[in-house]
Amino acid sequence: MPDPGQDSNFDDSFLTLARSSEGLYKDKGSKFYFFAFPVQDEQEIKELLADLRKKYYDARHHCFAWVLGKEGLDYRANDDGEPNHSAGDPILGQIRSNQLTDILIVVVRYFGGTKLGMGGLIQAYKTSAAMAIEANEIIEKQVKIRIQVQFPYPQMNEVMKLVKTHDLDIIAQEMTLDCQMSLEFRQGLEQRVTQALVDIEGLELSTA
Incomplete structure (x- = not known):
């Protein structure tokens, strides 16, 4: 992983994603389609979310988290109908643990008939977000x-x-x-x- 502090003369670097990535995680019949995007602003985020809602219009949940700005002070996590803090926060947690910013991760869930429980949901969304990042490349930008x-x-x-x-x-x-x-x-x-x-x-x- 790049080190944003490798140039001690400057404090203007941050970590983000090189490109968009996507994939699928399955758990007890439920399907979790995950997507990760490098983003510049909230308008771009809104457009990406709208595109996914249009494409996956029949999905029960479109859960997401995003972070903007070098210091990561501008952020949001959304459970989109899942139990409070079971989806958005685990996604945001993966963004934070990788020290990323200017990033959006969305996990689209299709219910498979078997309830996962609070712990199962947290793990599924955490895993989906981690896989979205792993399928991508972390880069340093200024x-x-x-x-x-x-x-x-x-x-x-x-x-x-x-x-x-x-x-x-x-x-x-x-x-x-x-x-x-x-x-x-x-x-x-x-x-x-x-x-x-x-x-x-x-x-x-x-x-x-």
């Missing part, structure tokens, strides 16, 4: 910030040298007599990059 810069064309070489030195991403650019550029980079570089940009004669910067 919190990104974006700024806009405007500068005279003769300063282009100096700006591009800075872009290359700090491995900045050029999101958009307009090359005229007065050039404009949108740059994105990891949060930990903010002070270093903005100071270097300010030192370029004639350059103006603002947040995106």
Whole structure:
């Protein structure tokens, strides 16, 4: 597993999933279809949940948990009709135990005729969430910030040298007599990059 603290100079890293994953867990006739997604915001989460409800419209329960933000302070767990804390919390627990954020895990249950009991439900949802993560890949990402810069064309070489030195991403650019550029980079570089940009004669910067 990547170590978000491996670069002691920065505190802008977090762990999340590389892609979406899915699978099936069975217990006493009940089927638990599990899904895991890397997500950016609540709107994306709502859309993913709506898509799954439409696809699995006949399922009795769509239980889920999600976490957003580097510190994981924005989160939710939903039992969707299962006994309180028997589904959403076990899913959230697996997200927390893997130190993940910007993630949504959904477990869609089809009842198989045999009740699992509180303990059985907790174990089934915990196992389903763990399998969703295991079927994926945990990666390290950085919190990104974006700024806009405007500068005279003769300063282009100096700006591009800075872009290359700090491995900045050029999101958009307009090359005229007065050039404009949108740059994105990891949060930990903010002070270093903005100071270097300010030192370029004639350059103006603002947040995106």
